[in-house]
Amino acid sequence: MTAPATDPTSAQDAPSTQGWLLLLEASFARLRLGMTVMPSMGLLFGLLLGWEGGPVAPLVVWGAAYLPVLLFVRWGHRRYLHERTLRSPEALLLTWTCRVRGLALAHGVGVSLSVVLPLGQASYEFMLLLYITLAGILAGNAAQMTATLAVYRMYFMGALGGLAMIPWAFPGQWPFILPMTLITAAVIYRSAVNSHRFFVRQVVLEERSRDLAERYREASQAAERALAEKNHFLTTAAHDLRQPVHAMALLAEAIALHGRGHPHIDNLLVQWRMSMRSVNHMFDALLDLSRIESGAVELRPAPVSLAALFEDLRTQFATDASARGLVLRLHPPPPGAAALADPALVRQSVANLVQNALRYTPEGGVLVGARRRGAHWRIEVWDTGVGVALHEQAQIYQAFYRPEHAWQVHRSGHGLGLAVVARCVALMQARQGLQSRLGKGSCFWLELPTTQQATATLPTVPTAAPGTSPPLRGRCLVLDDDPHVLNAWSTLLITWGIDVRLASNAAEAFAHLDTGFAPHSILCDQRLRSGESGFDVLRALLDRCPDARGAMVSGEYDSPELQTAQDEGYLVLRKPVDVDELHAVLSQWLRGQKFE
Numbered sequence: 001m002t003a004p005a006t007d008p009t010s011a012q013d014a015p016s017t018q019g020w021l022l023l024l025e026a027s028f029a030r031l032r033l034g035m036t037v038m039p040s041m042g043l044l045f046g047l048l049l050g051w052e053g054g055p056v057a058p059l060v061v062w063g064a065a066y067l068p069v070l071l072f073v074r075w076g077h078r079r080y081l082h083e084r085t086l087r088s089p090e091a092l093l094l095t096w097t098c099r100v101r102g103l104a105l106a107h108g109v110g111v112s113l114s115v116v117l118p119l120g121q122a123s124y125e126f127m128l129l130l131y132i133t134l135a136g137i138l139a140g141n142a143a144q145m146t147a148t149l150a151v152y153r154m155y156f157m158g159a160l161g162g163l164a165m166i167p168w169a170f171p172g173q174w175p176f177i178l179p180m181t182l183i184t185a186a187v188i189y190r191s192a193v194n195s196h197r198f199f200v201r202q203v204v205l206e207e208r209s210r211d212l213a214e215r216y217r218e219a220s221q222a223a224e225r226a227l228a229e230k231n232h233f234l235t236t237a238a239h240d241l242r243q244p245v246h247a248m249a250l251l252a253e254a255i256a257l258h259g260r261g262h263p264h265i266d267n268l269l270v271q272w273r274m275s276m277r278s279v280n281h282m283f284d285a286l287l288d289l290s291r292i293e294s295g296a297v298e299l300r301p302a303p304v305s306l307a308a309l310f311e312d313l314r315t316q317f318a319t320d321a322s323a324r325g326l327v328l329r330l331h332p333p334p335p336g337a338a339a340l341a342d343p344a345l346v347r348q349s350v351a352n353l354v355q356n357a358l359r360y361t362p363e364g365g366v367l368v369g370a371r372r373r374g375a376h377w378r379i380e381v382w383d384t385g386v387g388v389a390l391h392e393q394a395q396i397y398q399a400f401y402r403p404e405h406a407w408q409v410h411r412s413g414h415g416l417g418l419a420v421v422a423r424c425v426a427l428m429q430a431r432q433g434l435q436s437r438l439g440k441g442s443c444f445w446l447e448l449p450t451t452q453q454a455t456a457t458l459p460t461v462p463t464a465a466p467g468t469s470p471p472l473r474g475r476c477l478v479l480d481d482d483p484h485v486l487n488a489w490s491t492l493l494i495t496w497g498i499d500v501r502l503a504s505n506a507a508e509a510f511a512h513l514d515t516g517f518a519p520h521s522i523l524c525d526q527r528l529r530s531g532e533s534g535f536d537v538l539r540a541l542l543d544r545c546p547d548a549r550g551a552m553v554s555g556e557y558d559s560p561e562l563q564t565a566q567d568e569g570y571l572v573l574r575k576p577v578d579v580d581e582l583h584a585v586l587s588q589w590l591r592g593q594k595f596e
Helices: 017-036 038-051 057-064 066-084 089-116 124-147 149-169 174-258 263-293 306-323 343-359 404-409 417-428 483-495 506-514 534-544 560-567 579-590
Strands: 302-305 327-331 338-341 365-373 376-383 431-437 441-451 474-479 498-503 521-525 549-554 571-574
Touching: 017 038, 017 066, 017 089, 017 124, 017 149, 017 174, 038 057, 038 066, 038 089, 038 124, 057 066, 057 089, 066 089, 089 124, 089 149, 124 149, 124 174, 149 174, 174 483, 174 579, 302 306, 302 343, 306 327, 306 343, 306 365, 338 343, 343 365, 343 376, 343 417, 343 441, 417 431, 417 441, 474 483, 474 506, 474 534, 474 579, 483 498, 498 506, 506 534, 521 534, 521 579, 534 549, 534 560, 549 560, 560 571, 571 579
Parallel strands: 327 365, 474 498, 474 521, 521 549, 549 571
Antiparallel strands: 302 338, 338 441, 365 376, 376 441, 431 441
16 A cells, blocks of 8 residues: 555655554544643633633643543544554544544644634733643644644644634734744644654665565575585485495405506506595585584584694695605694694684695695794694685685686595684684785694693504504305395405405394304494484494494484484594504504404
8 A cells, every 4th residue: 555645745655554554543543642642731721711800611622521531532543553453454444534633633723723722802912821731732743743744734634723813822023923933833733744754764674674684584585494404315315325435445445456567457546546535525524614614513622732733634634745756844832832722623623724735736835833822822734835815715615616726636526614614613713814825835723722732642543554563364254235236345355355244234244243253353334225224233242242343334413313422432424434543543442363
């Protein structure tokens, strides 16, 4: 519904029907207030007229006549509130605009009567005071009653009747007073129109603000739903996405062992393994980003041993740096240095920075150091790589963003590593930054608050490349619901010298035990298509084989079952399983076992 034709408001800028109702209610409230003061005004002016020697009764009776009118108006207001709950806004606005306009006209006529009653009985000064008071009332209502201009217009027209009495009120001065009064009335009405426009603009702005807020809320909810759906997809699809990659990684290692000594095959397999690692890094980064954005990562601050962190970095990246022809230097802080942060997030952040530095450094090297800066430790990762242009440094931490020069050096990156770093640092409420010169290199850093010496170091898994350790001997039971993955497990473990049995569910696994097979190690996938819980199956098998060691294997990250397994001290291997890590774990488990 647009503005009434009598209001100077364009349809484009007009409030809604609800907005017009709010304006009508404001005018109605001011009208009731104006009527409320009339009895007091009549009493005071009546007493003043009596003090001058004139009759008291006319003005007092005039004021008292407003009392029953006030009761009627208050009843009308209650009726309006009742009808507001029953009728449509359009019908309510149409009906009550007419009613309130009628009340306003009656009130205006009543005001004009106040100058008619004392005519011929009051002094010049009394009449002048009365007219000035009425002018003040008109001006005051011009600022308050004009929320609905049609209401004020009816009140104004009714009150103008008092102007016709000016020649009788001021017999000798009316030729001068009447023009001035008309000019004053015109100014008051013009002010009323401007005041009305202000009211309308205010309501329109409020409605637009509410509309924008509602749109923002809907857009925010849609974005949150999209993010939740994306995170849910990545989480639920992680297992299925990692299955073929996991199988290929195991088969690649088995082929590498069988084909060792053939330079061409060795070169192809090295490239294959690097491709598998690239895909695995992409999966890890996507899932890490998803978990952080969805709020699934719980911050657990604890003292972090920086020496252990640097040793872990050396173990993790020394081989990679050597394979790239780069020099990796680590300058750890003094022993006992510790920072207060989430150990997993710190390890992930610094590892991503080192991985990023190695990836985009064609020649030279990478330096990782830590130095004390007041109450903080600053961990810095320097490289002699391609650098980041100044205009791109603000975007470098955005997901999937890669600088222009990065594409020329390394095409297999995904632009996720630094995005994960940014989310981790923000979650820990730490600080980060970079200095870089294009073509010269970069320094990425993060600052963590210092604390007392760490009581525990970061957990690390010993690594040993296949072929550098003695052949493995032992028995292993593997459970997985994917036949291709089971075949890959079998191929690799047999190549390592392990006697392996395969099962796709608990029944098949216990059937192997019933034949007399006594495994030294049990590897169980978390999600079995039979609907069984992999963790429950693993515990049941370990109860049956108390001398065996067991681990959960899964491509999922946010599973409560896996978290329970870790909390109870079980090892959890993530798909695609790192073959070096797997070899090291099995070497530990099978060492000292008795074989028949």
